[in-house]
Amino acid sequence: MPPRALEAVRIESNEDPADFEAKNVHEIYDAIASHFSSTRYKPWPIIAKFLSDLPTGWVGFDSGTGNGKYLPLPADRPGAIWTIGMDRSRNLLDIARRAGEGKVVREVVWGNVLDNPWRPNAFDYAISIATIHHLATHERRKLAVQRLIQAVSADHGRVLIYVWAIEQDELSKRKVSVEDDPEANEKGKDVMVPWVLSKTLAKPSPETSQPEVYNRYYHMFAKGELAALASDAAKDLGLSVGSRESCSSTPGVEIVQEGWERSNYYVELRRWSK
Amino acid sequence: MVRLITHNLLGCHVKNCNANNFPLEFKNARVELVEAEFNPDFLRNFLPKIEWKALVDTARQLGDTSLPVEQPEMVDDDFLKALHHVLLEVHVEEGAMVCPNCKHEYPISNGIPNMVRSYSFEGYNTDPLTIPTKLLAEHEIA
Numbered sequence: 175m176p177p178r179a180l181e182a183v184r185i186e187s188n189e190d191p192a193d194f195e196a197k198n199v200h201e202i203y204d205a206i207a208s209h210f211s212s213t214r215y216k217p218w219p220i221i222a223k224f225l226s227d228l229p230t231g232w233v234g235f236d237s238g239t240g241n242g243k244y245l246p247l248p249a250d251r252p253g254a255i256w257t258i259g260m261d262r263s264r265n266l267l268d269i270a271r272r273a274g275e276g277k278v279v280r281e282v283v284w285g286n287v288l289d290n291p292w293r294p295n296a297f298d299y300a301i302s303i304a305t306i307h308h309l310a311t312h313e314r315r316k317l318a319v320q321r322l323i324q325a326v327s328a329d330h331g332r333v334l335i336y337v338w339a340i341e342q343d344e345l346s347k348r349k350v351s352v353e354d355d356p357e358a359n360e361k362g363k364d365v366m367v368p369w370v371l372s373k374t375l376a377k378p379s380p381e382t383s384q385p386e387v388y389n390r391y392y393h394m395f396a397k398g399e400l401a402a403l404a405s406d407a408a409k410d411l412g413l414s415v416g417s418r419e420s421c422s423s424t425p426g427v428e429i430v431q432e433g434w435e436r437s438n439y440y441v442e443l444r445r446w447s448k
Numbered sequence: 449m450v451r452l453i454t455h456n457l458l459g460c461h462v463k464n465c466n467a468n469n470f471p472l473e474f475k476n477a478r479v480e481l482v483e484a485e486f487n488p489d490f491l492r493n494f495l496p497k498i499e500w501k502a503l504v505d506t507a508r509q510l511g512d513t514s515l516p517v518e519q520p521e522m523v524d525d526d527f528l529k530a531l532h533h534v535l536l537e538v539h540v541e542e543g544a545m546v547c548p549n550c551k552h553e554y555p556i557s558n559g560i561p562n563m564v565r566s567y568s569f570e571g572y573n574t575d576p577l578t579i580p581t582k583l584l585a586e587h588e589i590a
């Protein structure tokens with residue numbers, strides 16, 4: 175199948191971004207939950223490594239957990255750490271509760287990534303994988319990063335964030351043309367991504383034999399945008415950004431790694447204080 | 449399936465409710481006990497991070513008095529087993545959690561707590577409680 179061009183979208187200035195997200199993200203995931211989940215089973219290497227490097231006894235949360243595929247990790251030390259899943263889609267949470275092998279029930283919480291339902295600094299780590307790109311404005315994406323930073327320990331908290339990149343690899347079925355849109359390389363691009371609901375999972379509809387297509391909203395991040403967002407988010411919380419050694423004012427956040435993996439950008443943050 | 453480990457990490461996040469908003473109090477809790485694998489290393493390392501009084505008080509409200517009011521200096525196997533049970537095997541399947549300060553109720557249904565609150569902060573909706581009614585109705589009824 176040739177790469178599909180994605181439909182660009184503009185969020186009108188008089189539109190409430192919360193309503194926009196409810197319609198173009200939350201409702202879609204609730205509708206496609208079971209099919210979506212059946213396609214999401216393999217943890218990505220960098221995320222699996224992040225979780226498997228965490229010390230025993232650490233607790234964290236997964237903001238936008240989807241079908242909860244990261245909740246059972248690390249596979250080689252089950253139960254060594256404790257990850258609570260949070261998602262806005264109630265239907266995905268019902269799936270996430272049963273994530274992984276066997277009858278183990280996972281802890282999940284129904285919440286928006288902009289919510290702050292946690293005791294401050296209660297966690298040792300937080301991850302947010304393929305979630306923040308569903309927020310419709312820069313300010314909201316920044317707030318989502320701040321929620322992660324606020325939820326983890328000011329001394330040692332670690333945060334890992336993945337978002338969809340404007341740079342798509344060849345394996346990706348989707349292609350975004352940015353040649354005609356030079357702004358996209360700087361500011362990212364807002365697009366609608368179609369999800370074609372598998373016929374076997376779709377409710378039989380006698381009127382049409384067409385597959386059901388659901389469009390989800392994404393903000394595709396420009397190169398460097400995620401690290402800049404994280405840095406702004408931390409600064410706005412009054413935190414220093416940089417290494418513990420290099421900053422004079424405490425507490426702070428250090429960006430310990432950032433990069434691109436399989437059509438996504440990621441960034442890892444560590445909090446420190448002295 | 450709000451277990452007490454999760455309960456110990458949650459707080460009220462209603463706008464401007466910033467004091468005495470932890471721990472949330474269970475209301476009409478339907479409790480199920482589900483066995484979980486015992487992992488003493490996890491418990492030992494997690495222990496210092498627990499809000500102890502909140503855990504003990506909440507366990508007692510749910511009828512479990514196995515934990516001491518003060519954390520013991522000697523962490524032995526019996527204590528860890530009691531802690532394991534309270535933290536990881538007591539599941540609240542239905543009911544609600546109520547903020548001790550503002551009295552906001554967070555419902556629990558089919559083991560999943562509804563902590564959804566914030567919607568707009570850009571001035572579109574002044575009421576942070578505004579939730580798309582369609583979504584709310586669908587799940588509240590279910």
Ligand SMILES: [Zn+2]
Pocket residue numbers: 460461462465469547548549550551552
């Ligand atoms: Zn409150």
